[in-house]
Amino acid sequence: MGLETVSLGTTGTKVSEIAFGTWRFGRENDEGTVEIGEDRAHELLDAYAEAGGNFIDTADMYGGGESEKYIGNWLAERDREDFVIASKIYWPTRTDDPNGRGLSRKHLRRQMDLILDRLGTDYVDLLYIHRWDDDTPADEFMRTLDGFVRDGKVNYLGTSTLDPNAWKVVKANEMEYEPFRLAQPRYNLVNREIEPNYIPMCDDYDIGIIPWSPLGGGFLTGKYSRNEEPADGTRGATDQQFRDSYLTEENFDVLEVVEDVADELGTTPAKVSLAWLLKHDAVTAPIIGARTVEQLAENLAATEVSLSDDQFERLTNAKSA
Ligand SMILES: NC(=O)c1ccc[n+]([C@@H]2O[C@H](COP(=O)([O-])OP(=O)(O)OC[C@H]3O[C@@H](n4cnc5c(N)ncnc54)[C@H](OP(=O)(O)O)[C@@H]3O)[C@@H](O)[C@H]2O)c1
Numbered sequence: 431m432g433l434e435t436v437s438l439g440t441t442g443t444k445v446s447e448i449a450f451g452t453w454r455f456g457r458e459n460d461e462g463t464v465e466i467g468e469d470r471a472h473e474l475l476d477a478y479a480e481a482g483g484n485f486i487d488t489a490d491m492y493g494g495g496e497s498e499k500y501i502g503n504w505l506a507e508r509d510r511e512d513f514v515i516a517s518k519i520y521w522p523t524r525t526d527d528p529n530g531r532g533l534s535r536k537h538l539r540r541q542m543d544l545i546l547d548r549l550g551t552d553y554v555d556l557l558y559i560h561r562w563d564d565d566t567p568a569d570e571f572m573r574t575l576d577g578f579v580r581d582g583k584v585n586y587l588g589t590s591t592l593d594p595n596a597w598k599v600v601k602a603n604e605m606e607y608e609p610f611r612l613a614q615p616r617y618n619l620v621n622r623e624i625e626p627n628y629i630p631m632c633d634d635y636d637i638g639i640i641p642w643s644p645l646g647g648g649f650l651t652g653k654y655s656r657n658e659e660p661a662d663g664t665r666g667a668t669d670q671q672f673r674d675s676y677l678t679e680e681n682f683d684v685l686e687v688v689e690d691v692a693d694e695l696g697t698t699p700a701k702v703s704l705a706w707l708l709k710h711d712a713v714t715a716p717i718i719g720a721r722t723v724e725q726l727a728e729n730l731a732a733t734e735v736s737l738s739d740d741q742f743e744r745l746t747n748a749k750s751a
Contacts (some may be wrong), residue, residue, distance in 0.1 A: 587608055
């Protein structure tokens with residue numbers, strides 16, 4: 431069964447119900463090895479496209495630009511029009527350069543050119559600000575982003591800002607420029623901070639939500655246990671920040687609820703966790719990450735899982751925002 435198509439927020443563009451994230455393409459982990467090299471990246475993109483996926487998420491700084499290059503090389507053999515490509519700008523791209531970061535006109539314009547060059551395309555479907563830049567006036571970056579849309583380099587704007595900045599998104603969307611039509615916050619069964627403010631803001635401003643880390647970086651697959659060291663090769667083994675933020679007693683309590691529901695349905699915690707987002711009214715399309723083709727196949731099969739209303743409620747109530 432292939433992926434279904436949904437509207438990209440309230441825009442006219444259609445995307446597959448699950449997006450594919452390429453953050454780990456070309457990325458060196460704490461041990462200095464590249465997590466996903468170009469051959470594996472192309473296998474993953476092939477498998478995603480074969481399943482009916484068309485919505486690819488990248489950023490200018492993923493793998494220091496390698497992610498976009500891998501995607502560009504892959505797209506060169508295909509019809510670019512078959513895909514909806516999203517990228518992002520904000521994080522530092524040039525060390526020792528005070529202008530090598532953020533949302534200044536200078537950095538935005540340089541990065542926009544580099545993004546199109548690496549992807550080998552004339553436009554991206556969606557460009558996010560990766561974070562809010564308090565050092566640049568909102569009028570400067572909104573006007574510059576608006577120019578990208580007018581010039582045809584970008585179709586839609588998105589914001590990948592964090593929950594406390596919801597009011598800033600409102601401020602930007604009240605300006606006389608192209609508004610943010612999509613938001614990419616972190617959202618999954620253990621990271622619920624967007625529920626009180628960010629989701630209502632998006633609802634009120636017709637902003638579609640594209641959650642990142644829908645599996646909590648792999649935590650919600652059930653591959654980690656309370657009292658055991660993470661297995662070699664996992665994000666838990668190679669990423670201290672991941673261990674600190676995810677491997678907590680409170681999160682393991684949530685995981686028990688996920689595992690109960692998975693047992694009831696004869697399926698896996700990963701599929702249940704994604705099925706919860708797929709059933710969620712506020713969500714447009716979660717962005718899954720996968721390091722292997724097997725992981726990708728499991729995650730895409732989440733579309734076959736149907737949660738009852740009771741199971742959805744129990745999962746929702748396993749943790750509060
Ligand atoms: N806007 C932002 O600031 C932001 C931030 C983060 C991510 N993102 C986007 O969101 C995408 C997804 O983020 P994410 O990678 O954190 O997503 P995720 O789906 O929560 O985690 C993906 C990781 O979990 C593990 N995993 C996935 N499926 C599995 C399975 N079926 N069985 C066992 N392990 C599995 C793999 O890690 P291991 O096998 O290595 O353990 C995989 O790399 C990124 O690629 C990026 O496009 C955006």
